[in-house]
Amino acid sequence: MLGPTFFSRSAEIVAPALLGCVIRRKLDDVWLGVLIVETEAYGLNDPASHAFLGRTPSREPMWMNPGTIYMYHSRGGASLNISCDSGPAAVLIKAGIPITDDISPTKALAVMHKNNPSPDKTIQRxxxxxxxxxALLCRALRLSVPEWSGKAFDRKRLYIEARAAPPPIIATAxxxxxSDRDDGRQTRFIHGTLAHAATSDPRTRRASTPGIDYVELPPSTSL
DNA sequence: CCAAAGATGCGCT
DNA sequence: GCGCATCTTTGGG
Known part of the structure; x- marks a missing residue:
């Protein structure tokens, strides 16, 4: 289980290091498993960070011990973040892909589909x-702001497992x-071989130039 | 009231 | 597959 040591580094280091790690969430005695494929870093002196808007009770987890869960609502959905560094900083878990293995049985997929049904109920996502x-990830894992924001991970109900091997990584905006709050830093990170499950892949976009709009990084064992 | 680290459907290439 | 309009729910000014 990833703990304070892992999260005590800067958000810009932690965010790419989370790609390929697996979130485990126990619901009704079933362990759900989601492999992280996309993250964003919200670091120190970052005008896009919620910390930049001021210290309030709901944003307090950004100042708490590294590895503290920070959740908030935006536009109808919840978001899962984890505090980093000595604060205020956090990483956002932006997308993942459901997995099954020794810990998470096939049944886990059915639970996630039930938690996060398609708007058109006649079909499945x-x-x-x-x-x-x-927000889709939080829905599928049934993670809510009141239940989890400000809490620590818990080996019995919710934790993140270290990854087996470092993947190639795409860094982009x-x-x-x-725009008036974005200083242009490229601190959105996508799993290079599982980008099809991310919100979008800058490599397949029309108006995007390699080396300018995004950077591809080889697997780094130092992360 | 209203902006906010979004999601979706629809029309288009 | 993209760009845009429209719907979303909640904490905070």
Whole structure:
């Protein structure tokens, strides 16, 4: 289980290091498993960070011990973040892909589909789209702001497992930030071989130039 | 009231 | 597959 040591580094280091790690969430005695494929870093002196808007009770987790869960609502959905550094800083878990293995049984997929049904109830979401957004992921894992914000991870109910091997990584600009609050840093990170489950892949976009709009990084064992 | 680290459907290439 | 309009829910000014 990842703990304070892992999260005590800067958000810009922690965010890419989370790609490929697995979130485990126990619901009704079933362990759900989601592999992280997309994250964003909200670091120190960052005008896009919620910390920049001021210290309030709901944002307090950004100042708490590294590894503290920070959740908030935006535009109808909840978002999962984790405090980093000595604060105020956090990483946002932006997308993941459901997995099954020794810990998470096939049944876990059915639970996630039930938690996060398609708007058109006559069909099911594709499994790879079940967690392809920060609010979708929270819905599929049934993570709510009042239950989890300000709390620590808990080996019995919710934790993040270290990854087996470091993946290739794409670094690019963050999404959904008002231009007057974005200083242009490329601190959105996408799993290089599982980008099809991310919110979007800058490599397949029309107007995007390699080396300018995004950077591809080889697997780094130092992360 | 209203902006906010979004999601979706629809029309288009 | 993209760009845009429209719907979303909640904490905070």
């Amino acid at each position: 594709p499994t790879k789209r079940l967690c392809s957004g920060q 963050r999404l959904g930030i008002r």
